[in-house]
Amino acid sequence: MTGKPVRAPRADARRNRTSVLRAAAEMFATEGLSVPVHEIARRAGVGTGTVSRHFPTKEALFAAVLLDRMALLTARADVLTATEDPGTAFFTFFAALVHEGADHRGLAESLAGVGFDIESAAIDAGSDVSGRLHAMLKAAQRAGAVRGGITFADVKALMSGCLAREVAPGDAGARDRVITVVCDGLRTR
Amino acid sequence: MTGKPVRAPRADARRNRTSVLRAAAEMFATEGLSVPVHEIARRAGVGTGTVSRHFPTKEALFAAVLLDRMALLTARADVLTATEDPGTAFFTFFAALVHEGADHRGLAESLAGVGFDIESAAIDAGSDVSGRLHAMLKAAQRAGAVRGGITFADVKALMSGCLAREVAPGDAGARDRVITVVCDGLRTR
């Protein structure tokens, strides 16, 4: 079908690609989505042209960065679903997502709806964390561990609260307090 | 002291000023802080120059818009503090702030730390809503209505969760659900 006999990419190209990916992961994590592409290129030791050739768009770069983390998270979700009762699974995964987002400002911003849409990024990345969380919520509700009326959108909103800038990045204690408040609030009483 | 014999501003200037203020309030509320000044000017029926002459900076314009709403809110806080028990006062004011933010996207964004710093805007506006909420939190904790460990920063984070984009602007039901979750989570158990 494709008349193009695809040759393996050049060695320097592969090297640069991973450099960029690593630099992007670090900078998105610490600086957030608004970090200029130029900075990522500088940190990776390449020109801006190289970045946009490998990843046509900043959003595509972000999606690529997300790919592996997302895969890990969905795997984690599947393990929890299989081994824990629905309530525990949901609350544990919720906390895991919050902690993940806390270490990754770009992810948190995306979750909060600032910058790129995380749904589409996730789909580009071929991994659906949201879907897992949604399923776990429903299961936990059926099991009576989480209040009935709560919507998936409600949960996402509460999650973004746990990730708000007010909760300092390094302050795991604050994060745990907030998670506790939300989870206790979500429980059936 | 001021050698300037301040004359009353011209009538058209006053008219334009209030036009701009009204337009800005509407647009910040519906579109958020990222609305271009140009749009505000257009909606107000004036040139962009007129806007920046009256309000030297976009942030100053936002602070001016906030002024009256903030005054109302602090007044409300003072009434609640005087007439209700500390727990009720705190929870009621918390909900009031969330609903206020829901009707005013600019305010919500500012609270969430996106765009301008609301603290400084509030201080420019001469009204300290944060201070009131903080005091009410402490009182509610002393009265045993709210868990002890909770920080004011925690509360702000949770509040911004109630205002997340996921909770659709028109959906008062969703807002109430999320508020309930958070308030129940905050209560001493």
Added chain:
DNA sequence: GAATATACGGGATGGCCATCCCGGTTGTAT
């Protein structure tokens, strides 16, 4: 060790936007 496709760097381009500026206009005081 040539020949050639591939990839590189970083300047050029274009869009967006807040703020500033100035030639022209209008309210106001006399």
Added chain:
DNA sequence: ATACAACCGGGATGGCCATCCCGTATATTC
């Protein structure tokens, strides 16, 4: 009615940034 300060509109300016382009360099193949 006149004169002057105050004010207006909106174009000009400058900064920031993602993306594109192209002359140059280099990995790969034969």
